[in-house]
Amino acid sequence: MYFFDGSAAKRVPLPDEGMRANAYGTRYAIESMEDSGTIFYWFEYAPRKGLVRVHGEDGGKRRDYYLAYGDGTFDMELAADDEGYTWNTYDAGGEITNETFSDRLAELGYDCLVCCTYLYEDVETAYENMERMPDARRAMEDFVSGKANAVECVESRCETPEQGFWGRNFAEINEEATAGEPWWEGVEYVDFDNDGEEELIMHGYAGARLYFDAVGDRVVKVLETAFTTEISCVAELDGKRVVVKTDLTHGGRQYYWVMTYDGCGCLTDWFRLSAGYEGMEYGAGDRYEYRGRAISMEEFEAIRDSIHGL
Numbered sequence: 001m002y003f004f005d006g007s008a009a010k011r012v013p014l015p016d017e018g019m020r021a022n023a024y025g026t027r028y029a030i031e032s033m034e035d036s037g038t039i040f041y042w043f044e045y046a047p048r049k050g051l052v053r054v055h056g057e058d059g060g061k062r063r064d065y066y067l068a069y070g071d072g073t074f075d076m077e078l079a080a081d082d083e084g085y086t087w088n089t090y091d092a093g094g095e096i097t098n099e100t101f102s103d104r105l106a107e108l109g110y111d112c113l114v115c116c117t118y119l120y121e122d123v124e125t126a127y128e129n130m131e132r133m134p135d136a137r138r139a140m141e142d143f144v145s146g147k148a149n150a151v152e153c154v155e156s157r158c159e160t161p162e163q164g165f166w167g168r169n170f171a172e173i174n175e176e177a178t179a180g181e182p183w184w185e186g187v188e189y190v191d192f193d194n195d196g197e198e199e200l201i202m203h204g205y206a207g208a209r210l211y212f213d214a215v216g217d218r219v220v221k222v223l224e225t226a227f228t229t230e231i232s233c234v235a236e237l238d239g240k241r242v243v244v245k246t247d248l249t250h251g252g253r254q255y256y257w258v259m260t261y262d263g264c265g266c267l268t269d270w271f272r273l274s275a276g277y278e279g280m281e282y283g284a285g286d287r288y289e290y291r292g293r294a295i296s297m298e299e300f301e302a303i304r305d306s307i308h309g310l
């Protein structure tokens with residue numbers, strides 16, 4: 001298998017030729033990691049520095065593994081799983097903080113990896129297709145117009161991996177998201193992951209939002225937020241777009257989950273900012289947290305105010 005790394009087409013060694021799947025077109029997946037028993041469905045990034053990222057699902061929970069290749073094997077450098085309200089992060093030694101994970105990720109250079117939407121079986125094809133870029137916008141529009149389904153989740157690993165994808169069409173998702181009331185309908189195209197391409201956001205009942213990204217030619221649901229307790233929006237933090245999920249409508253608490261995605265629908269940073277208090281308004285003596293640490297009310301307000309567009 002080969003990829004174009006910007007200067008040359010390079011071979012990507014796989015531990016086992018039999019480990020192939022077609023999550024996104026004619027690509028490959030690593031089927032299992034020995035002791036974890038985790039099944040991977042695809043991998044999306046070409047290893048610019050000998051690094052690969054693979055994805056899997058475990059009981060409906062998304063898992064991303066960051067592997068380094070050397071001496072004929074892949075070793076796990078980092079891993080993350082996303083349970084919606086919590087983002088668990090690990091290195092080879094065990095669980096690490098989200099902050100440490102994001103720092104390590106930047107150190108390792110994953111942020112400058114090439115999205116390997118296209119990997120090829122031979123070096124000639126890799127060169128021939130070096131200019132070829134998937135048309136994300138067209139993939140989105142095909143989904144919205146009903147020509148193609150979006151992947152909601154991967155249910156099981158099959159002989160043909162696509163058969164394990166649980167895809168749904170736009171009309172069906174729209175009907176469900178709006179509770180059949182056209183009043184709530186809407187789509188917008190926003191670059192919420194800072195990759196220079198616009199993603200799709202579907203609107204739903206009372207502020208519900210569904211976020212879709214195109215990975216290659218395939219549209220994949222990245223995130224869904226419901227109304228009331230998890231109103232979400234796209235905001236800006238330190239000059240980067242982030243998705244912020246909030247819980248502000250209940251007395252006694254204010255929660256912000258701030259999520260940074262990359263161009264392949266992966267979380268690369270996540271934190272929770274919160275205030276907990278009695279009654280309707282918070283004050284100096286109440287509980288404030290940022291990335292799991294206690295902070296002061298002033299710090300809480302300063303971080304909250306640094307998120308623009310809330």
Ligand SMILES: [Ca+2]
Nearest residue numbers: 191193195197
């Ligand atoms: Ca984008």
